[in-house]
Amino acid sequence: MRFFECSSLPNHFSPFSSQFLTHLLILHTLSLTVEASTRNNYQWSYDSDVFGGPDFWGLVEKDWWMCRKGRLQSPIDIQPDRLLFDASVKPVRLDKLPVLSEFVNTGQMVRIRIGYSTKKPSVNITNGPLYGYRYRVQRIDFHMGRGKENGSEHTINGRRFPMEVQLVAFNTDLYPNFTAASKSPHGIAILSVLVDFGAQTNQELTKLTIATASISYKDQRVQMADFEPWRLLPFTRDIITYEGSLTSPGCHETVTWIILNQPIFITREHFEEWSHLYHTMEGAEKVPVAPNYRKIQETNNRLVRTNIxxxxxxxxxxxxxxxxxxxxxxxxxxxxxxxxxxxxx
Incomplete structure (x- = not known):
């Protein structure tokens, strides 16, 4: 079984075929599904030791001022003894469908961009703390450590995990696209899965581990065949939720975070494979992508709710x-x- 395919066109596509045109349309759609802040040419970074790192996000671009002044920023440290039980918070639902997708190295992170067509409709997040709104999964971001350094963005009682998988979705009931939603109330939902070390790697994470060899350098990408986002989720109905922000520029405080109460697992050998991903273009000096997480932000008396x-x-x-x-x-x-x-x- 082939887990992924290269992004080159299959042999049966001709320049005038409907399949060819459909393929181009899908790729064009995927190329546009990037939040507004990443369209500019500023090379921001998660490295706090360089100009362009998180400490400078709110200074170098006028549209990123929330990164510096926001009071509802993410990620945060989840403290179990301060969780507020809320019986009205229901389990979250993610559609169990395969998706059109490409796995890409953006330089700051590796990301799955998700498209859709009439044959493969969008995958949505519903229920949970989302007030009845429907959120379309736009992308999946991967934050990770390297070597002995863990790289999850959220921490639990101060503990950071090896990786964090974030399914980023926008509210299609209220907004026409991701860009509009990212700057608007109830615009974004992020379903977060922590990744811990274990004896076996999650099935879908294994596919992605194999595919990392094809996207070692910035701007490299590969198409994923029949990728199923729901298989990245653990088997649990228990969640933690709070109102926060995007963890990349411009840090808009429009995100409902939903953190699942179980991890998925990765072996140490597979985790090592993710360390061969670079922030730089092929041929340039190799600068690793990882670690690529934003530091913990102040909770500022926000309610962190749970159905546990x-x-x-x-x-x-x-x-x-x-x-x-x-x-x-x-x-x-x-x-x-x-x-x-x-x-x-």
């Missing part, structure tokens, strides 16, 4: 070893067994 009944008056159901949320009360003799089998419960 993690606090009980007669039993402390919070563990700080890993993410370890307790969704339901269990007898003391069962507690250690469940924690061992599923650290996210």
């Amino acid at each position: 009944q993690h606090k009980m008056s007669y039993n402390c159901n919070v563990s700080v070893n890993k993410i370890h949320y307790r969704a339901n009360h269990v007898a003391p003799q069962q507690h250690s067994t469940r924690r061992h089998n599923n650290p996210f419960v």
